[in-house]
Amino acid sequence: MPITTTVITGATSGIGKETALALAKKDHAIYMLVRDTQKAEEIRQEIISITKNKNIYIVPCNLADMESVCNAANTLMHSVTAINVLINNAGGIFADRLESKDGYEMTFAVNHLSHFLLFNKLLPLLQKGQARIINVSSEAHRIGKPDFNDLQWTKRPYSAWKAYGMAKLFNIYFTRAVATRFGPKGISAFALHPGLVNTGFGTGLTGMGKVLMWLLRPFMISAETGARTTIYLATASRIDSKSGGYFKNRHVASTSATDENGRNMLWDLSMEMIAPFLTA
Known part of the structure; x- marks a missing residue:
């Protein structure tokens, strides 16, 4: 039976790590796109030790750097002949307005735009x-x-939760756009809410955001459940x-x-933003 090739971002902790582990147990070949390669190697060895599945690979990828995303995509283009599952798992919430290396607001860049670029760079492998x-x-x-x-x-006061909510809304817009545009070509797309998971999410928040996370902690589920x-x-x-x-x-x-x-407006604007990187 052919090996299922799965690419996942954010696989070094939380639900990403649990997802990678579970899919490795099902004999998927796992390509972990990660910023911290040293930590990823520890996770890789742990997964191999537990599952005996040696098809676990590390691909450097910093989602706050579009060039890094392009390099990761190019590595995959030369490493695999097809991708069966792409899990855009990584994300984050930021207490203050920060900018990525390319000048995009960090919440938007990490949660949406970098994954949008990754999808478009990998499209030939995804279709195959x-x-x-x-x-x-x-x-x-x-x-x-x-x-x-x-x-x-840049024109209104920054709110960590509102920026995060907007980015998560865009995840669903993106999902539906992919399903509509690429369904006839054999690609399917799904969005999900993992639940309120007890991970390191929101550790950088301050003020009321920090208090809210503290109040919610007793109601959180494990990463495995998430x-x-x-x-x-x-x-x-x-x-x-x-x-x-x-x-x-x-x-x-x-x-x-x-x-x-x-949804269509987001797609068009996102395509304009990533256009300079599509030939990188």
């Missing part, structure tokens, strides 16, 4: 592998209210008819990401 694209979103998308004239938060929906979407059979769906607890859920015009 009839891939599933899995985007880890959040219920925080419900507070996302995008201003397409100010995606970089990874279940991602694992389900990566392995379940006969779910292509649900492509474009937003999932919670392994079931399709309602979402506020229903603005088709917003």
